[in-house]
Amino acid sequence: MTNAVLTATRPGRPATSDMVRRLPEYLMIWVPLLLSAAHLISFSIWTIWISFTPSTLVPVTGWVGLRNYNSVLASRNWQIAFDNLLLFGIAFVLLSLITGLVLAILLDQRIRGENVLRTIFLYPLAVSFVVTGTVWSWLLNPGIGIEKLVHDLGWSSFHFDWLVNRDMAIWTIVIAAIWQSSGFAMALFLAGLRSVDADIIRAAQIDGAGPFRTYRRVILPTLWPITITVVVVQLQFAISAFDLVRALTNGGPGIATQLPALVVYDLMFQRSQLGRGAAAAVLMLLILLAVLLPYAAWRYVQRRQATHA
Amino acid sequence: MPITTTRRRLLAGSAAALALPALARAQGAVKPRLTAISQWSAGSDGAAITALGKKFEEKGGIWQHSPVPGFTTEMMNKLRAQIIAGDPPACSQLKGPEIAAWSKIAPTVDLDAVVAAAGYEKVVAPDLAKLHKPWGKWIALPLQIYSTNMLFLSKRAMDKAKADKPPVTWADFNDLAEKMKAGGVIFPVANGGTRADDGQKFEASLAGISPAAYRAAIMNLDKKALEGPEIKAAFAQMRKITNWMDPNVGAQPYATNLKRFVDGDMGMMIMGGWAQGVLKNSGFKFDDYVIAPGPSDNGKPVFLLNADAFIFWQRKEPDLQAGQALMAQLVMDPAIQTMYSQITGSIPVRTDVDLSGEGWSDGQRRTAAALKDAVTNNQAVLSLAHNMAQENGLTAAMIDVFTEYAKNKTITPDQAVTRLAEAVEGSR
Numbered sequence: 058m059t060n061a062v063l064t065a066t067r068p069g070r071p072a073t074s075d076m077v078r079r080l081p082e083y084l085m086i087w088v089p090l091l092l093s094a095a096h097l098i099s100f101s102i103w104t105i106w107i108s109f110t111p112s113t114l115v116p117v118t119g120w121v122g123l124r125n126y127n128s129v130l131a132s133r134n135w136q137i138a139f140d141n142l143l144l145f146g147i148a149f150v151l152l153s154l155i156t157g158l159v160l161a162i163l164l165d166q167r168i169r170g171e172n173v174l175r176t177i178f179l180y181p182l183a184v185s186f187v188v189t190g191t192v193w194s195w196l197l198n199p200g201i202g203i204e205k206l207v208h209d210l211g212w213s214s215f216h217f218d219w220l221v222n223r224d225m226a227i228w229t230i231v232i233a234a235i236w237q238s239s240g241f242a243m244a245l246f247l248a249g250l251r252s253v254d255a256d257i258i259r260a261a262q263i264d265g266a267g268p269f270r271t272y273r274r275v276i277l278p279t280l281w282p283i284t285i286t287v288v289v290v291q292l293q294f295a296i297s298a299f300d301l302v303r304a305l306t307n308g309g310p311g312i313a314t315q316l317p318a319l320v321v322y323d324l325m326f327q328r329s330q331l332g333r334g335a336a337a338a339v340l341m342l343l344i345l346l347a348v349l350l351p352y353a354a355w356r357y358v359q360r361r362q363a364t365h366a
Numbered sequence: 367m368p369i370t371t372t373r374r375r376l377l378a379g380s381a382a383a384l385a386l387p388a389l390a391r392a393q394g395a396v397k398p399r400l401t402a403i404s405q406w407s408a409g410s411d412g413a414a415i416t417a418l419g420k421k422f423e424e425k426g427g428i429w430q431h432s433p434v435p436g437f438t439t440e441m442m443n444k445l446r447a448q449i450i451a452g453d454p455p456a457c458s459q460l461k462g463p464e465i466a467a468w469s470k471i472a473p474t475v476d477l478d479a480v481v482a483a484a485g486y487e488k489v490v491a492p493d494l495a496k497l498h499k500p501w502g503k504w505i506a507l508p509l510q511i512y513s514t515n516m517l518f519l520s521k522r523a524m525d526k527a528k529a530d531k532p533p534v535t536w537a538d539f540n541d542l543a544e545k546m547k548a549g550g551v552i553f554p555v556a557n558g559g560t561r562a563d564d565g566q567k568f569e570a571s572l573a574g575i576s577p578a579a580y581r582a583a584i585m586n587l588d589k590k591a592l593e594g595p596e597i598k599a600a601f602a603q604m605r606k607i608t609n610w611m612d613p614n615v616g617a618q619p620y621a622t623n624l625k626r627f628v629d630g631d632m633g634m635m636i637m638g639g640w641a642q643g644v645l646k647n648s649g650f651k652f653d654d655y656v657i658a659p660g661p662s663d664n665g666k667p668v669f670l671l672n673a674d675a676f677i678f679w680q681r682k683e684p685d686l687q688a689g690q691a692l693m694a695q696l697v698m699d700p701a702i703q704t705m706y707s708q709i710t711g712s713i714p715v716r717t718d719v720d721l722s723g724e725g726w727s728d729g730q731r732r733t734a735a736a737l738k739d740a741v742t743n744n745q746a747v748l749s750l751a752h753n754m755a756q757e758n759g760l761t762a763a764m765i766d767v768f769t770e771y772a773k774n775k776t777i778t779p780d781q782a783v784t785r786l787a788e789a790v791e792g793s794r
Contacts, residue, residue: 113759115450115471132792133785134766200614221616247673275451309617311773312766327439328759329446329467331794 084140101342108335125336134323138315141227142344145316146295148228150288153235157242157287158280162272164243165250175247179240186237189305190291193233194220197305223313226306229256230298230314242287249283250276289352296345317341362363386778399428402676403448405432405441410643413710421702428685438753440732442714444552454679456686457693461508463756466500468677474505475678480694481507490718492740493748494673506633506677507697510712512638513733514670515570515660521653522630523551532658536574536603539634543610546633555610558620564769565751565761567601567607570636572600573668574661577745584764585748585755587794592787601771601779607636608772621648628654636660638672638752638790642711642729657729659736662745669740672752673715713737765791 059153081238108126111119129135160178196202197220207215219225253276261275285316299318308323321341325334400422406415412433432455434441437452441459446456449472460468479502481487481504487495490508517539526549533539543554556622557563573580575596582591591597612632615623621644628634628650635641642657650759659667676697678690696702706726713734721731740746748754753761753766767786771777777785 114467115446128792133770133789151677196614198614198616200612218614221614292794307617309773311564311728311770313770313773326443327437328762329439329442329757330759 061170101250104335104338108332109337112330112335114329114331114332121332125332126340129320129324129333129337129340134312134315134320135317135340137151137312138317138320139318141314141316142296144227145231145298146292148231149234149295152231153239153242154287156235156239158246160239160243161246161250162314164247175244178243182240186301187304189233189237190301193229193236194305197229197232220306221310223310224281226310226314228304230305234295234298234301236290237301240289245283245287246280249280253279263348285352285355289348292348296341296348319343377523396538396687396688397426397428398683398692399683399685400430400457400693401455401686402429402431402457402459402693403434403441403444403455404431405434405438406459407435407437410640410647410710413647414706417705417709418696418702420683421696421705422692424697425692426687439758446575449679454681456544456681457691459674460469460506460677461758462497462748462752463672464753465497465506465677466750469500469505473680475680475690477504477507477678477689477694480504480691480696482572482697484695486698486716491716491717491737491746492672493746494715497673497748497754498675506675507552507694508673508675508772509697510674510675510703510707510710511715511737512640512674512712512752513659513736514566514638514672514752515573515668516639516641516729516733517642517658517660518555518556518627518635518637519656519658520551520627520630520633520635521655522628523549523554523633524656526550526630528632532656533666535659535663536571536661537663540606543606543633547610551633552631553610553612553626554633554634555607556620556623557611557613557615557624559617559773560619561762561765561769562751563620564772565765566636566638566749567604567772568600568768569605569670569750570660571603573670573747575599575603575663577662577668580747584750587756587760589787592790593783598729598779598787601782604768604771605775605779608775624648624650639711639713639733641725641731643709644711646711652727652729657727657732659732662721666743666745667736667739669737669746670749671737671746671752672749674712759793760790 061093088187107116109120109122111121111124112118163204164178165173168174197217199221200216204217206213219229227327257275258271261271266274298316299322302308302314302316302319303322308315308319317337318341321334321337323334324330328334404415406412415431415433419431422429424713432444434444438461442464445454445458445460445468454472480574486507494508495509496509498504518667519530523546524530527542527545528549529542529545536572546554557567569580569584572584579591579594579596582588583594585598610633620635620637620641623632624641624645625648627635628645639657645655646652660670662668670773678694681687681690698716698720700714700716703716704719704725707714707730708710711727711730713721713730717738737746750756750764752759755761756764764786767782767789771782771786
């Protein structure tokens with residue numbers, strides 16, 4: 058690399074031999090990049106195309122306009138899924154953010170056994186969502202889980218049946234998702250906390266700020282780029298959430314905890330309605346874009362400001 | 367009286383195979399081979415198809431069965447992938463209206479000659495036969511029959527209610543449930559929480575109230591019948607049933623609760639005959655429960671038909687074609703159907719099989735008698751919850767309504783009727 062950089066910076070020289078020498082590098086970067094881009098883009102376009110065809114069991118050609126979209130948008134399944142997504146997305150992102158931040162601040166107090174605790178809090182991330190969902194489905198089942206345990210301990214009026222209560226079931230998914238991924242938020246925040254310049258903190262302390270004030274006025278404001286990253290990563294997880302819900306409630310009780318990804322899977326692989334499933338998938342893509350485009354715009358503006366400064 | 371394969375039947379089958387020129391050429395020259403996919407991988411289902419494979423091998427064939435565990439739709443996803451890749455299995459599990467739907471996307475084998483030679487058409491219920499020859503020719507063969515609305519009664523729960531007779535009508539059923547509740551049975555209705563389970567509660571209610579309304583509304587999707595008074599009555603009956611169920615079941619399968627059912631903590635279970643296979647496989651005795659036809663308000667049994675079948679996909683390879691011919695003969699063979707049903711708890715498709723012999727349960731005998739009665743009285747209808755009445759998309763849309771209704775007790779029967787009609791309209 059050093060060699061390559063050196064030759065590349067030499068001005069006004071024909072670069073044929075350089076090109077040959079650097080060929081492996083180009084191949085290493087561009088071939089996989091182009092392949093995955095082509096893969097992603099071609100299948101996205103194909104899905105968009107299928108969403109306008111009358112495909113059912115297998116893909117077929119033909120044109121039905123917006124019929125698939127209209128029928129998906131009019132279905133109770135999708136409406137419930139969309140409402141759930143709003144609730145789940147907001148609750149999950151906010152709560153996992155707060156949990157992660159609190160854990161990070163607590164760990165930041167130079168406590169003993171920090172490594173062990175950090176590993177424990179991060180560990181759920183190493184478990185797949187299917188496992189998380191299955192374990193929590195046992196814990197939350199009133200007949201065999203926490204409710205039964207508390208009953209057996211003697212508190213027989215204790216009531217915790219969220220998993221089978223259609224109004225509260227969506228919150229069980231929030232609980233399990235937070236358990237799984239607040240460790241991720243914690244790790245990022247902890248890294249952010251540790252990267253705050255020690256001089257600034259000392260200066261604040263000299264000015265007489267207590268620990269609470271130091272955090273609120275000095276340290277936390279430096280964390281907001283990390284916060285945005287965490288929000289975006291968690292939001293895209295929330296929008297595409299599938300395995301956790303499938304293992305935990307499978308959209309139930311009834312269809313009370315449907316989420317868009319479950320609807321797509323259901324239409325495509327359970328109901329054999331490829332066209333409608335593709336339409337639902339495209340709708341999901343639009344929701345994702347609604348989150349990612351503002352983020353990309355924000356990054357762009359930030360980079361411009363940085364170069365101008 | 368045990369059933370054996372008569373030499374004449376086997377000869378008839380072979381003659382049929384010879385009648386098909388392509389198959390005839392194949393069978394003489396090569397060792398028959400069959401590639402098959404099904405969802406049957408474990409428990410009594412797995413045991414039954416493994417036994418069928420053994421018979422296939424005994425007849426000199428090579429048996430290549432790849433089970434896809436899970437719901438039927440999981441198996442269908444594999445089937446779809448294989449068809450799109452141009453490499454369908456020689457034979458796959460498929461049933462009901464799906465046979466017609468799938469036969470549009472890939473060529474199937476014309477089985478008319480084999481079926482005629484075996485004289486099979488005479489011994490298959492006409493409604494059932496129609497599903498397996500959607501375009502006039504046989505392309506699939508039914509293997510076994512279940513009724514999805516059999517009523518399993520726990521002996522111990524019956525004792526607690528001091529009852530000794532199975533209920534005949536829904537009013538009887540409701541009475542008995544109350545008696546069980548009063549007698550200390552915690553949940554008079556044993557249930558699972560799966561979609562099919564909730565669907566069965568509705569179809570059993572409606573078919574028991576009026577098989578004619580079931581036929582018009584569910585099978586023919588008649589708009590007026592879909593909003594008729596029988597549908598509302600069925601939802602009302604289903605509400606009663608759900609009030610007697612264990613609310614903590616969540617999305618567990620019915621089999622999770624079998625022990626509580628046998629112990630008498632749960633009283634009655636509306637389930638297909640396959641539950642007998644599962645009960646037997648779990649080590650419970652025939653004396654632990656009674657199987658009776660599901661409640662029917664006119665007193666005559668209603669049969670909610672569910673039949674497993676094999677569809678045969680066209681292949682060019684001579685050994686696969688020979689395998690298909692052999693498989694077709696086996697599936698139609700009364701001895702094979704006997705063996706299969708005795709393992710799974712179903713009843714044979716053939717109406718001429720005698721169930722009085724050893725190896726059959728009273729429940730199976732009652733199921734077979736119910737089918738005979740129901741066919742005579744035109745009260746045999748196709749099960750919606752088990753994908754016999756409508757294609758997947760419509761079935762799923764309707765079951766959405768049932769499963770939501772089962773779990774949300776604030777929905778009134780009137781609202782449910784409207785939602786059902788809307789769901790049908792929305793997915794047509």
